[in-house]
Amino acid sequence: xxxxxxxxxxxxxxxxxxxxxxxxxxxxxxxxxxxxxxxxxxxxxxxxxxxxxxxxxxxxxxxxxxxxxxxxxxxxxxxxxxxxxxxxxxxxxxxxxxxxxxxxxxxxxxxxxxxxxxxxxxxxxxxxxxxxxxxxxxxxxxxxxxxxxxxxxxxxxxxxxxxxxxxxxxxxxxxxxxxxxxxxxxxxxxxxxxxxxxxxxxxxxxxxxxxxxxxxxxxxxxxxxxxxxxxxxxxxxxxxxxxxxxxxxxxxxxxxxxxxxxxxxxxxxxxxxxxxxxxxxxxxxxxxxxxxxxxxxxxxxxxxxxxxxxxxxxxxxxxxxxxx
Amino acid sequence: xxxxxxxxxxxxxxxxxxxxxxxxxxxxxxxxxxxxxxxxxxxxxxxxxxxxxxxxxxxxxxxxxxxxxxxxxxxxxxxxxxxxxxxxxxxxxxxxxxxxxxxxxxxxxxxxxxxxxxxxxxxxxxxxxxxxxxxxxxxxxxxxxxxxxxxxxxxxxxxxxxxxxxxxxxxxxxxxxxxxxxxxxxxxxxxxxxxxxxxxxxxxxxxxxxxxxxxxxxxxxxxxxxxxxxxxxxxxxxxxxxxxxxxxxxxxxxxxxxxxxxxxxxxxxxxxxxxxxxxxxxxxxxxxxxxxxxxxxxxxxxxxxxxxxxxxxxxxxxxxxxxxxxxxxxxxxxxxxxx
Numbered sequence: 224x225x226x227x228x229x230x231x232x233x234x235x236x237x238x239x240x241x242x243x244x245x246x247x248x249x250x251x252x253x254x255x256x257x258x259x260x261x262x263x264x265x266x267x268x269x270x271x272x273x274x275x276x277x278x279x280x281x282x283x284x285x286x287x288x289x290x291x292x293x294x295x296x297x298x299x300x301x302x303x304x305x306x307x308x309x310x311x312x313x314x315x316x317x318x319x320x321x322x323x324x325x326x327x328x329x330x331x332x333x334x335x336x337x338x339x340x341x342x343x344x345x346x347x348x349x350x351x352x353x354x355x356x357x358x359x360x361x362x363x364x365x366x367x368x369x370x371x372x373x374x375x376x377x378x379x380x381x382x383x384x385x386x387x388x389x390x391x392x393x394x395x396x397x398x399x400x401x402x403x404x405x406x407x408x409x410x411x412x413x414x415x416x417x418x419x420x421x422x423x424x425x426x427x428x429x430x431x432x433x434x435x436x437x438x439x440x441x442x443x444x445x446x447x448x449x450x451x452x453x454x455x456x457x458x459x460x461x462x463x464x465x466x467x468x469x470x471x472x473x474x475x476x477x478x479x480x481x482x483x484x485x486x487x488x489x490x491x492x493x494x495x496x497x498x499x500x501x502x503x504x505x506x507x508x509x510x511x512x513x514x515x516x517x518x519x520x521x522x523x524x525x526x527x528x529x530x531x532x533x534x535x536x537x538x539x540x541x542x543x544x545x546x547x
Numbered sequence: 548x549x550x551x552x553x554x555x556x557x558x559x560x561x562x563x564x565x566x567x568x569x570x571x572x573x574x575x576x577x578x579x580x581x582x583x584x585x586x587x588x589x590x591x592x593x594x595x596x597x598x599x600x601x602x603x604x605x606x607x608x609x610x611x612x613x614x615x616x617x618x619x620x621x622x623x624x625x626x627x628x629x630x631x632x633x634x635x636x637x638x639x640x641x642x643x644x645x646x647x648x649x650x651x652x653x654x655x656x657x658x659x660x661x662x663x664x665x666x667x668x669x670x671x672x673x674x675x676x677x678x679x680x681x682x683x684x685x686x687x688x689x690x691x692x693x694x695x696x697x698x699x700x701x702x703x704x705x706x707x708x709x710x711x712x713x714x715x716x717x718x719x720x721x722x723x724x725x726x727x728x729x730x731x732x733x734x735x736x737x738x739x740x741x742x743x744x745x746x747x748x749x750x751x752x753x754x755x756x757x758x759x760x761x762x763x764x765x766x767x768x769x770x771x772x773x774x775x776x777x778x779x780x781x782x783x784x785x786x787x788x789x790x791x792x793x794x795x796x797x798x799x800x801x802x803x804x805x806x807x808x809x810x811x812x813x814x815x816x817x818x819x820x821x822x823x824x825x826x827x828x829x830x831x832x833x834x835x836x837x838x839x840x841x842x843x844x845x846x847x848x849x850x851x852x853x854x855x856x857x858x859x860x861x862x863x864x865x866x867x868x869x870x871x872x873x874x875x876x877x878x879x880x881x882x883x884x885x886x
Contacts, residue, residue, distance in 0.1 A: 291626075325659030334658035341625075341654070341662070348645050351618020358619055359626030362578075369622070382645075385615030392610060544660035545694055547718040 224441060226506045232284060232440050233501055234515050236276040236494050239300045241519035242309070242526075243273040243471070246299070246316065249527060250475050260476060264531065265316055267329055272300040274438070274470030277493050278402045279304040281443025282370060282463075285451045291339035291356040291369040293349030296331045297402075298342035301372055307335045313526040319533035326536045327544060339369075347373050347380035350399065354386050357395040357454075368396040368454040375464070376407025378421045387462070391428040396454035398447065399425075399462040404469035409481040425462035432462040438493045468493065552747040558731025560592030562704035562745045563669075566711030567631055568597055569749045571605060574629060577715055580607040580616055581633030581669075590635055591671045591730050613643035617668065621651050624666040629715060634670040637686045637724060651720045652695030666721070667714045672700075673726040673773055673823060674871055676735055680859040683867075685772070685822075688829030690722050691800040697721040697754055698800040702729060702775035704743040706798055709752030717754060726773040726823075738776040755802035759811065763793035766881050767811040769834050770821040771797040774872055778821055781878045790885055800830065805837050809845075812838055816847035817884045821872050826854035851880050 246269070253263035260267065272279070275297070283304035286292070294301040302312055307323070315322030316330045323335055331344035339356065343349045353371035360367040377383055378401055390397045401421050405412055418424065425432025431453070433446045443465055450461035468491050472479050479485055501507035557565070571577045579601075584594040585608040598606045609616040613634060620632035634640065640647065647668065654662050674683035691698045697719055701707040707725065714721035731741035760775055761782050768778045775796045782792035795811050797804065812818045818838065820831040831852035838845065853872045861867055 291622075293622075323659070324657060324661065327659045328657045332657040334654070334662050336625075336658070336662050339626075341658075343650065345645055345649050348614075348618065348650060351615050351646060352622040352625070352650060354615065355619035355622020355624070355630075356626050357622070359623045359628050362623075362628065363626075381642075382614045382618070385610075385612040386618070388610060389612060389615040389619060544656045544658075546697070547655055547660065547663050 224444065228284065229441075229501055229504075229506055230511070232280050232444065233497055233507060235280045235304055236440065236497065237515050238519045238522065239276045239279065239303050240273055240494055241516070241523045242303060243271040243299060245523045245527060247271055247471065247475060258476065266318070269330060269475040270297040270473065271471045271475065272297050274468035274488070274492065275402055275404060276300055277438050277440035277443050278400065278465045278467050281440045282398070282400055282447040284444055285448050286368070286370065289339065289365070289367045291353060291367070292372065293353040293356075293369070294340070294342035294372045295346055295349060295374060295377065296342070296344045297374070298331070298333055302333055302335070302340055302342070305340050306338045307333065307340050309522060309526040310529040311335075313530040314533045317530035317533070318535065319530055320536050321529070321533040325540070346377035347382040349373065350382055350386035351389070353397055354389050354395055357390065357397045358393065360396055366455040368398060368451055370398045370400055372400045372402065374407065375401055375403035375412050375421060376410070376415060378424065379416060387425070387428040387430070387460070390460035391430050394457070394459040396457070397460040398450045398454055399460065401462070401464040403464050403466050406469055406473065406482065408473045420464060422462060422464045430460050430462060432464070434464045434466065436466050438465070438467045438491070440493065440497055554744040554746050556742050557704055557745045558592065558742050559701070559704045559707045559725065560589075560730040560732060561595055562708035563593045563711050563725060564589075564595040564597055565745070566708040567594065567715070568600060570712055570715040571597070571601055573749070576627065577629045577631065578605040578607065579631045579633070580609050580620065582609055582611055582635050584608060584633050589633060591725070591727050592732060593633060593669055593725065613639055614646055617643050617646040618650065620666050620668070621646060621654070621664055624664045624720075625654065625662055629665050631667040631669060631715060634668060636682050637670040637672045638681050638684050640686065647696070648693050652693055655719065656695055663718050664720045665718045667711070667723055668720065669723040669725065671727050672724045673728050674860050674867060675728045675773075677862055677864055677867060679862040683860040685824035685855070687724050687771075687800055688824045691830070695720070696801065698724065699754055699798060700724045700771045700800060701798060702760070702772050702796050703740055704731070704745045706752050706758070708745055709750050710754065710798065712749055713751040713754050716751070721754065724772070729773045729776060738773070738780070740776040740779065752798070755799045755804060757798055757804035757807040758796045759807065760794040760796040761792065763791035763815070765791045765815055766817040766819060766884050767793045767795060767815045768819050768821055768877070768881070769795045769797065769808055771800070772823060774821045774823055777872065777874050778877055781874050781881065784878065785881060790881060792881060808834060808837065809841050813845050816845060818846065819851045819853065819877070819880050819884060821877055822852065822854040823872055824855060825857055826852065827857050829854070848884050851884055853877055853880050
């Protein structure tokens with residue numbers, strides 16, 4: 224991995240973090256004093272991925288135009304890392320006509336066909352769809368791959384196991400990425416999942432399974448590179464479980480009283496850790512840290528401004544787009 | 548116009564398979580997948596002979612994994628292929644409804660019209676051969692209730708082929724619901740109307756257009772699927788008794804051809820809706836609502852319906868036929884309307 228790769232990954236993580244942090248601010252800004260989930264410029268549930276940037280950035284660094292991703296209800300980091308336009312995505316989150324889906328989808332239902340990106344609010348149900356995209360790539364004779372992302376809680380869904388079996392039996396170019404952030408909303412992994420590592424489950428389907436510890440973007444990069452190369456070469460699916468960190472609540476408004484290790488989350492934040500590691504390697508200076516942050520601030524501010532200044536849809540537009 | 552290649556008498560099942568095969572010849576993006584659709588030819592004959600013609604690459608046997616392979620159909624459709632996916636019995640919807648309702652039917656809308664899902668999901672419906680509560684349902688009302696998928700329900704071989712070709716060519720997800728008892732299977736009792744004249748060449752039957760299966764002046768029967776065949780039998784019998792029955796075969800539930808329904812009801816002033824699906828909150832009530840919203844005064848007699856009572860479908864023959872919309876029940880209801 225070269226210096227430029229490392230800097231690009233750091234930059235992408237900072238960009239995503241700035242996005243999630245600003246969306247959190249904006250989301251809460253107009254929901255007080257009586258907090259109401261349906262109020263404000265960004266209504267509805269909001270699942271932010273701060274802390275999980277290494278998963279998205281390490282995987283997406285290997286993807287090229289035309290590769291597909293299906294993400295779950297917590298999708299922003301994978302969307303941004305997979306080239307989804309920040310302005311259009313933000314406008315969608317604000318429910319505006321300039322949004323990716325003209326305000327029909329919202330933050331859990333982002334569709335960007337240009338980048339073959341989609342997400343679903345139903346956990347594990349994006350996996351079969353990714354298998355179908357991979358099937359299409361295979362049938363068309365391309366070397367494109369599909370990445371199916373889900374949380375560790377979703378690995379107990381039938382759709383997860385059906386998809387692993389289907390991908391294996393048809394040798395599909397799919398990479399299953401499990402983001403293990405320790406918590407399925409409020410239920411810890413050891414209370415819900417038999418076996419400590421979902422990577423072990425891959426063996427049951429005859430595919431490689433790797434678990435990446437420590438929320439380390441470079442380790443994710445290595446594991447994902449091997450899996451994606453394998454899929455592109457026609458050698459079939461792989462599974463990667465990434466032990467990551469949910470820095471914020473399951474959704475905004477989640478007080479996380481169930482979470483005994485909450486006090487230590489900031490110590491485990493992967494971004495300052497990676498910055499320190501890169502500084503130690505001599506590839507990142509204080510000036511660069513400042514300028515990368517400033518660029519991210521400006522890009523995110525511009526996207527939020529774009530969203531806020533975009534028109535809202537007319538009520539009658541609700542009746543459009545049921546059928547093509 | 549090309550030279551007609553003529554017609555021959557084929558079963559509904561064969562007509563369906565012919566429709567799929569013609570589209571597979573025309574468009575290399577069309578392929579079939581499902582349980583036992585390959586060498587077996589579909590448990591209810593929907594893929595008869597396709598495996599021999601197109602091979603395992605385009606007629607794909609799947610694992611028993613409906614969420615997995617219906618979801619894969621959606622993903623393939625999103626990427627521009629045109630999969631025809633079979634859910635063996637509609638009753639199996641319980642293990643894959645998330646893919647059908649939350650994904651197949653919603654993606655186009657959720658995406659603001661940016662993502663198309665050109666997919667056909669074909670599935671067997673219907674009772675009458677003692678397959679009991681988990682293998683006999685119709686359920687079209689359930690799917691028609693959920694926005695985002697077209698729903699077609701052919702009653703005969705001609706429509707089966709033409710609707711299949713339309714469904715495959717449609718850019719939307721289409722649920723294609725065929726009745727086992729109307730397939731013309733050699734191993735199941737069938738109405739002779741399950742075998743009929745079908746052109747050899749490709750043709751379409753428009754989705755969203757009902758057919759007047761029989762013209763009449765006294766009573767309108769609005770129905771679909773196998774109940775069309777029963778209703779035609781009843782109409783022939785009643786003709787001898789001086790009752791003229793018009794039959795509207797809906798053929799599509801989504802979109803629903805309300806115009807043809809209202810035109811016929813306006814003509815006869817008497818309406819019976821025959822539905823093998825459950826009675827409450829379904830098709831029969833919907834037709835009543837459409838008439839009431841249009842002009843309740845168009846009815847000379849109160850609205851009538853013969854539908855599956857709100858019970859799970861029982862096994863024993865006397866019980867099953869006790870709840871099915873049989874010819875006797877249809878005939879009695881028509882005579883009652885004329886009394």
